[in-house]
Amino acid sequence: MENRFERNFIIDNNEAVLNIENAAIFLGISTATVRNWVKSGYLQTIREDAKYLFHRKEVENIKSRIKNGDIEKLNKRANKSKTNKTFIPEEYIQDGVSFNELNSIVNFIKINSVSLLPALLLIALNLLKKEKILLKADIQDIIQKKDLFFTNKEIEGEIKPWILEIESEKIKEEFSFLLDCDIPQQRDVLGFLYQSILHEGEKSQSGSYYTPSNIVNEIIVNYVKKDSKVFDPCCGTGQFLLAFSDVIENPLNIYGIDFDKIAVRIARLNILIKFKNKNFIPNIICKNTLLEVGNYDLFSLKDKSIKDFDIIATNPPWGVHFSGGDLEKLNKFYPEIKSLESFSYFLKKSIDLLSEDGIISFILPESILSVKTHKDIREIILNNSQIIKIVYLNRVFKNVFTPVIRLDIKKCKGIKGSIQICKGDKNYFVKQKRWLNNQDFIFDIHADGVDAKIINKIYQTNHTTLKNRADWALGIVTGDNKKFIIEEAREGFEPIYKGKDVEKFVLNKPMNYIKFLPEKFQQVAPWQVPIF
Ligand SMILES: C[S@@+](CC[C@H](N)C(=O)[O-])C[C@H]1O[C@@H](n2cnc3c(N)ncnc32)[C@H](O)[C@@H]1O
Known part of the structure; x- marks a missing residue:
């Protein structure tokens, strides 16, 4: 087997390079497993853009580490939470065309080892110059922490503490590229760059995979009106909040919370730039939505009527591992959620914060539909809402293998009607009442009305x-x-x-x-x- 491998490598920059088939042969695994190891960060490709080409040294190194027992259970599920790898979430770019320009900014940051906060600050200042909110700034002004002139006082208030917080030696003359480079028109450039620089391990720990804009846009078109009061309970850098603001006229009707301080800073700036001609303080704050934001009746930001949202839309974190202390509190606040699943806590919290007839639209893993552990949240949904629509989206996040669905529900009690199921080019309706009678409240979206009739008929005969x-x-x-x-x-x-x-x-x-x-x-x- 190793002889076959010997004959099958190519040379790139004086280094032997293997394609996926040869890497698989050498490691004695299938090409599918090689792909999985790449996705989970165990095996590095020669470059980010060179799909499935590997330096021979890298493959040999992995093989000897397996032999020595350095890497246990490599053929089992990778432990993403420990990876230091970064990846570029291509799906977060609206047009795909801007990828190369954005990629060159990410590469500059990596090659020059620019730290996270200075990198984001320089890009933010660059954006503000282009928006004519910041009148002038060169790299020396930032290094020397000179006074900058902004046309918008709130934005000035956001940026100044950010500049002061960064040690001057972390910003170097040669970083001026970030302050002056072309930045493609994208809804959340700062969020994209933040996602691209953040380590995969950190992302998976807090479930921070931001949602592609086409998915967000569809939700907005379906439900948001210009005077809706809307909320993203884990808003990240504000992809949903920015999409809301395409329709909503008053920025104070847009609420967001996230416990990631940097993400909140970006989200606030994004909204302030979007409404740059208005004077307001964004309703976007850094809190732990599940633990800090009220115990339902204690919920309070600045606005006491914050509870009654018309629309709550987000992509909540999935499968987060909570610490013992947090679990104790979660059990106390949400006793009906036995699964300890983060997306279930977010769903329960959101149902409580919604006005009667208000709408929730969440991006969720397919497992919510049928896995037994999630019967707790399925029962809560069936008893407290009309499910309007379930859209089967399949895989949408790079580096997340799970198929994804969109679940839209309307808060209401009483008789339940039909649910629209959208699956590829199939579009049909099923009765919510049927799901209430299913074992473990399974949402069997794959059985349409005809299938259900056949199953019922079989059950009615001797069987x-x-x-x-x-x-x-x-x-x-x-x-x-x-x-x-x-x-x-x-x-x-x-x-x-x-x-x-x-x-x-x-x-x-x-x-x-x-x-x-x-x-x-x-x-x-x-x-x-x-x-x-
Ligand atoms: C999947 S991302 C979604 C971000 C954004 N809503 C979007 O769809 O693009 C999940 C977000 O939840 C945040 N998060 C996780 N647990 C949280 C908590 N308990 N309270 C507030 N935010 C939380 C993470 O920081 C992350 O930004």
């Missing part, structure tokens, strides 16, 4: 179910089918069903054979003797 009559388990993921699976019967091998052997109503004859070596496979179901 037997598999309950207590069968064991089941997830099958085998070998990690490399070519290596472990053969197509003819051989001593020591046993027949195995692949997904494609299982058809609707028919189990085909198995055409593949495997030697059962669970310790060598990427994933296998626990080995148990079935009890009948």
Whole structure:
């Protein structure tokens, strides 16, 4: 195997480079696993833009680290929370055309090791100059912390403490590129750059994957009116808030909270720039929405009537690991959420903060629809709202593998009507009442009205179910089918069903054979003797 590998590398800048197939052969894994290792940060490509080309040294290094036991369970799920890798969230750019220009700014920041805050400050000042809010500033003015002249007092109030906070030696003469470069027209350039510089580990810890603008825009078009009172309870740098402000006339009707101080600073600046001709203090603050922002009735910013939002829209964090102390408080504040899932806390909190007939639109992982753990929040949703629409979006975030849905609900009690399901080019309605009767309140979006009728009919006739009559388990993921699976019967091998052997109503004859070596496979179901 290693000989085959020896013959198959190319040379780039005097360094041997492997393509994905050869890297897979050398490591003894499938190309799909190589892709996963790249996405999870274990394996580095030669450059960010060189998809699946690897320096031979990098691949050899990984191989010897696996051999030495330095990397345990590499073939299991990567622990993203520890990666120092950064990545550029291409999906956050509106037109795709600006990618190269934005990428060159990110590269400048990385190559020159510009720290996060100075980098964002210089880009912010650059934007303000282009908007004619900052009259003039060169790099020496910033290094020497000279007085700058702004046409907008609120923006001046946001920027001045930022400049004072940064040690002068962190800003160098050669960083003037950031202060003067061309910045493409984008809704949230600062947010994009912040996401691109932030380490993947930090992003995954707080669930900070910002939402692509096309997804946000659709929500706004569907629900927001010019006098709506709107809220993003975990607003990040303000993608949703900026989209709201395309329709809403009074910036004081736009509310946002996030516990990330830098993100809030950017969000405030974004809104102030958007409404640069108005005098106002943005209703965007740095708090922990789940723990600090009221215990429902204690909720207060500056506005006591803040509770009654017309629309709450966001992409809440998913799967956040809470500390013991926080968990204790969360259990006290939200006793009905047993799953300890961050998006469920955000949903519950948002339902409470919404006005009667108000609308929630959340971007969520598909798992909310059917995974048993989430039955708590499904029951709360079914009993407190009419689900208006579920849109199946599939994968939308680079580096997040989970399929994604959009869930739109209207707060109300009483009789429930129909839910619109949008899945690719399919568009149909299902009755919410049916879901209330489903086991674990499963939102079975894949069964349309006809499917539901067939299932009901089957249940109404004499029937037997598999309950207590069968064991089941997830099958085998070998990690490399070519290596472990053969197509003819051989001593020591046993027949195995692949997904494609299982058809609707028919189990085909198995055409593949495997030697059962669970310790060598990427994933296998626990080995148990079935009890009948
Ligand atoms: C997936 S991002 C969404 C940002 C923005 N709403 C968007 O869609 O682009 C989730 C955000 O939730 C914030 N967050 C996580 N837990 C929070 C909490 N308990 N209170 C406030 N913000 C929180 C993170 O800092 C992050 O900015």
